[in-house]
Amino acid sequence: MSTTLTLRRPDDWHLHLRDGAMLKGVLPETARHFARAIIMPNLVPPVVKSSDAAAYRDRIMAALPDGMSFEPLMTLYLTEDTDADDVAAAHASGLVKAVKLYPAGATTNSASGVRDFDKVRGVLERMAEIGLPLCVHGEVTDNDIDIFDREAVFIDRVLDPIRRKTPGLRVVMEHITTQDGVEYAASGGDDLGATITTHHLVINRNDILVGGIKPHYYCLPVAKREEHRLALRKAATSGDPTYFLGTDSAPHVDALKEHACGCAGCFTATNTLSILAEVFEQEDALGRLEAFTSLNGPRFYGLPVNEDTITLTKGDPVTYPEKLDTGDGPVTVFDPKMPLHWRVT
Ligand code: NCD
Ligand code: ZN
Numbered sequence: 001m002s003t004t005l006t007l008r009r010p011d012d013w014h015l016h017l018r019d020g021a022m023l024k025g026v027l028p029e030t031a032r033h034f035a036r037a038i039i040m041p042n043l044v045p046p047v048v049k050s051s052d053a054a055a056y057r058d059r060i061m062a063a064l065p066d067g068m069s070f071e072p073l074m075t076l077y078l079t080e081d082t083d084a085d086d087v088a089a090a091h092a093s094g095l096v097k098a099v100k101l102y103p104a105g106a107t108t109n110s111a112s113g114v115r116d117f118d119k120v121r122g123v124l125e126r127m128a129e130i131g132l133p134l135c136v137h138g139e140v141t142d143n144d145i146d147i148f149d150r151e152a153v154f155i156d157r158v159l160d161p162i163r164r165k166t167p168g169l170r171v172v173m174e175h176i177t178t179q180d181g182v183e184y185a186a187s188g189g190d191d192l193g194a195t196i197t198t199h200h201l202v203i204n205r206n207d208i209l210v211g212g213i214k215p216h217y218y219c220l221p222v223a224k225r226e227e228h229r230l231a232l233r234k235a236a237t238s239g240d241p242t243y244f245l246g247t248d249s250a251p252h253v254d255a256l257k258e259h260a261c262g263c264a265g266c267f268t269a270t271n272t273l274s275i276l277a278e279v280f281e282q283e284d285a286l287g288r289l290e291a292f293t294s295l296n297g298p299r300f301y302g303l304p305v306n307e308d309t310i311t312l313t314k315g316d317p318v319t320y321p322e323k324l325d326t327g328d329g330p331v332t333v334f335d336p337k338m339p340l341h342w343r344v345t
Helices: 020-031 050-063 084-092 117-130 147-165 179-186 205-209 226-236 272-282 286-301
Strands: 003-008 011-015 036-039 071-077 096-101 134-136 171-173 192-196 243-245 309-314 323-326 329-332 342-344
Touching (some): 011 243, 011 286, 020 050, 020 323, 036 050, 050 071, 050 084, 071 084, 084 096, 084 117, 096 117, 117 147, 147 171, 192 226, 192 286, 243 286, 272 286, 272 342
Parallel strands (some): 011 036, 036 071, 071 096, 096 134, 134 171
Antiparallel strands (some): 003 309, 323 329
């Protein structure tokens, strides 16, 4: 018996495409299934000014294979020197759909991020005025805070104070990994949303550490205990418009993942939809997959939902390459350690 599931074409509300040969290699993996994606600005050097975002957008479009359609939704990387007028102009022209806040040192290529939140107050106030969302990497970087507690502490020490001081600021809590994140996001009304990655619905911290270090399951924020994974699954499959898909597909070549100081990031663009369908089916929530992948995100960002559709068909286990060859070297595709039965047809 074959079962099919038709969804409005999904969007990815948190994606790393990189640049150059890596961009060329990974872009088709997303564009094959997704109509749009919020493009992370953590290049080296980062996408800081509107002119940087325009140039990066052009490079993405130039890398898109003929016959594929895809709309990159650009973001700016917030620094202590970000100019509120430049941000407002980039928003007014339609070029930029969000500004990204990385606490300095929180993750890959975040050295130019924010240390002193008072220095970005003016930009945040302007964003609240014009309705431009702030995408937040929600982890403190203090050395005395255990890595598994960094999200919960960020909510109390940084996020909640920012939101109280900046009424009307629209915030996306990105790639939440904890029950604390799930609960705080739910408490914030229409101005607060949260993305959930594909891999955090599948792995917990044991997958990284038990039986030897598994670098391809290491990402930031790091996967937490099982109870948190279960909270994320409940939130993602609930249909609640607070939560939407941001894969955080973050390619690094194998040589840099399988390393004494391995990079953070899971590359899930290739098999994300098959994994999500499997997870939603396990949770008896296939009927709510479309809300998570295709409806809740546009609703938060005030964008139209996609008119075209994709169809998933259930059948024999799906095969996909273990690695993607890019001009920069091989990138391992996320292994969900379970057979996947839904393929995009
Ligand atoms: C991301 C990357 O590689 O750019 N890594 C990750 O583990 N998610 C950065 C990020 O989103 O934190
Ligand atoms: Zn990311």
